[in-house]
Amino acid sequence: MFEVSKKTVEVCQEAFTRFVGTGLYIGLFLMSILYVISFMKKNDRKQRKIKIIFGFYSIIIFILNLCPVFTKFITTILRETSTYWRVYWLLPLGISIAFMFTEMIDHKEKKLEKAFTFVLIICVIIISGTYMYHLDKKEFIKVGNYYKVPDSVLDIIEYISKDEGDFKRLAGSEPFLVYTRQIDGNIMLPEARDVSAEYKDWSIVSIIKGGNLKDICDYCRSNSCNYLVLGKLVQFPDEYLLGYDIKKIYENDDYSLYKFNRIVED
Amino acid sequence: MIKTIILIILWLLIIPSLMGLYMIKFAKDDNKNILMAYIVGILIEFLVFEILAIPFTFLKFSFTALRIAWTVMITILTIISIILNRKNFKEILKVNIGKVKEMPKILTIIFLGLLIFQGYMGFSYMYEDYDDSNFVAKATIARDTDTLFVYNDIGYKYESFPTRHVFSPFPYYTATISEIVGTHPAITAHTVFPVAFLVVAYTVYYLIGTALFQHDRKKTMLFMVILSGLYIFGKYSRYAIFVRLLGRAWQGKSLLANIILPFIIYLFLEYLGEEKDGFYWVLLFITLWAADLLSSMSIFLPIIECTVLVVLYTIKDKNIKYILKFIPCCLPSIVYGIMYLIIK
Incomplete structure (x- = not known):
């Protein structure tokens, strides 16, 4: 033994x-x-x-x-x-x-x-x-809220919380996988955390980084994610979104929030 | 905001101190030590929560039921303590104010300055930790869904019982305190607890200092200043206990490392192995059981710590009584450990 x-x-x-x-x-x-x-x-x-x-x-x-x-x-x-x-x-x-x-x-x-x-x-x-508090090492970070979540991430999560509808599942990059359910326990996520894996190895993160809208939308549909958050580095023009039944509903300085029109709870 | 601050001070400082005063009536030398009462009170808060949370989880009660039951129990214990100590408050205040007046001024000011600095940093700055997608999320999920260990971290129902966390439901303590003081669990975890548990940890270290230096206040405060310095410069490894307290004080495992394990050292250093130490073995029992709330490691690490110390004390005094007194202290942790292994 x-x-x-x-x-x-x-x-x-x-x-x-x-x-x-x-x-x-x-x-x-x-x-x-x-x-x-x-x-x-x-x-x-x-x-x-x-x-x-x-x-x-x-x-x-x-x-x-x-x-x-x-x-x-x-x-x-x-x-x-x-x-x-x-x-x-x-x-x-x-x-x-x-x-x-x-x-x-x-x-x-x-x-x-x-x-x-x-x-x-x-x-x-x-x-x-x-020294514990080296601010330039970006471990102790000043944010503008008491939740201690990046402000732009909190902004998006709060928007989704207030949006109409009971079913909410969000696909997004690392910060959203970490912080979403700390702020709102009613917003679901597509993948469960495996503590032995880094977030960057999750399929949603690599698919988003790939920047292919078809792959991203396929992922969201197969995982019933009706909300999608993309960083400003991965952006799609509005006319391009029309073919994928998705529309931009909100954006801030760092992220854009999209909603699928016809994804329902699985 | 003012109401929230008052409630935080009430539930994380005043109520534990009052509750603890009842327990320390039985302490032979410490029956007026407000700092000892505070730590004992915090441990009783943890213990009552642990005793309630586990059966409530297995019986599939709601989070609201757990929160109300705990609040009622703590309120009852506090009222009992106030009634039983009503004639002693004047004396207790007089003794403790007397102790404060005897503190060495310069060293105390330096230490308080360092403490306030650490508290300010914990209050004002975000320390990113991905483990919170589990721990803090569980607190928020409990509040938002009014359930206990029903929904996992992404919103699905658990397929099998999460044994690693069921016996250490500290996130639900976070959620309970949040509801009582009127804040969001993420705010309680990331803004309130870094200050509150910093104070608890340094209170334990102060008690250790008084034990090490036989209540010599100057040496004790010098010890506290040096210890604060070690903490502020303690990022030699991100796995060190110093980082845990100053960066992640809201996580149960951080409290295990910075409050429970040192407090056990204090008990062995000052009381256990002395004459008429019966009360302190009871206190050790309370500490070990309360620790189980914090982390799955709490079921094992304190037991290992105590086992090695008890064996050393047995060899030192050539007396098997320490082992006989220690075995009952570990029973709750042993039971949880067996359940943890069987269910897993």
């Missing part, structure tokens, strides 16, 4: 790689483990507990996570491998490093030494880590 295959070892390695990241924080964490094991006193009850939790516990969890047999055990229970890396959350990384740094500052006797050590530690943290 827990035989270790090559795949299990790969899962184990992948998890470790994800945990380590750039490596410097993990270096600080390993330092903190050594620190508590070396400097916490045996005859002080609290310090002994600190040694156990931030020293021995951390070491045991680290070793377990690196052990393919443990990997196999966990992935067998979970019946998937894609989330194994979360076992590294068992390690008290932040607490351990912060404790070590606090003790280092506290052990200085003079105020000036404490202040200097504090500044040095802040520099170490800045150099070792990566």
Whole structure:
């Protein structure tokens, strides 16, 4: 049941790689483990507990996570491998490093030494880590709504929500696959998310990117999608749409919304 | 808007604190610690939701029924707590205001500044995560269709029971809070929870700090400032817990990593293994069961954490009592785990 295959070892390695990241924080964490094991006193009850939790516990969890047999055990229970890396959350990384740094500052006797050590530690943290809120990396993005959805995407979804009719199934590119049902649970989508696949590999996304209106309309008809959203890079003149029984009903700066005249619920 | 803010503060801060005050009456040293009461109250909110949501799902009750049942239960528990603590509020306030006055001013201001900055970023900025097409969508679907695990993420009825999520229905907690405070589930998830659960997580870390440094406030606040710095610069890997709290605090698994697992550390560090620790084993039981709401990983990870710590404590004190006290604490998670495996 827990035989270790090559795949299990790969899962184990992948998890470790994800945990380590750039490596410097993990270096600080390993330092903190050594620190508590070396400097916490045996005859002080609290310090002994600190040694156990931030020293021995951390070491045991680290070793377990690196052990393919443990990997196999966990992935067998979970019946998937894609989330194994979360076992590294068992390690008290932040607490351990912060404790070590606090003790280092506290052990200085003079105020000036404490202040200097504090500044040095802040520099170490800045150099070792990566700033969370790099706005140019487009991970933390400013939008104009509290839903925290791209404004132009929200605009289209809200238009569809207010449109007449009970049956609504939307075909669109990645943002719409992600955000539509977060905003309106009554608007359906054509494909279910497979967590092992990227959205860009979904057939609707590749068909839209292909830019062939006949293929797009065939897809929508076979999946009973009565709404279609296309980005401004994939546009069709109104007269071209006439032959496909579809009309543009709304557009904003980034997207155009189309509705099929005669698609009904399947 | 004002009404929404008041309701958010009421349901995510005041009510948990009041509810928790009842539980911590039995805590030997912490029976007036408002921060401990707050965390215990949040755990009780999660626990009551977990206890209700699973049978309601299997019995095919509506989302409205679940929401009303939970709201009523929490209201009853809060009223009971207020009645039982009515003579103690003055003393509790006096003790906690006294603690605030003893806080080191500069370090506290620095920490609060960092906390407000992190809260501002979570409140104001969008962090794109495709997992929300599942988690946040489930909350919206529950609200819009008034069902529990009937419709999948694209709008079809489930062909088979989604066992991975049924035992951890945190999206429905999101939907419930949304309905109570009067916001859309996506707003609750992406705008309210990043601030609310940031406060919860740092409250747990503050408690850990007091345990590590024997209630030395200066060292504790220094610890909090350094920890905040580690979080703000913690994007060394997008899989790190730091990113989870500052970027995705509305997801159950983020709360597992940043609230539950650290809180368990706190219990072992400060209370478990000491004299008269019976109440804290009950608290561990509550924590482990409440954690199951958050994520399918919550059924397993806290148990692994506790098992290793209990074994180490057993070796340390050469006393098998820890194992005997721990086994009942894991029973709900073990039951869910077995059901998870059988149904899957």
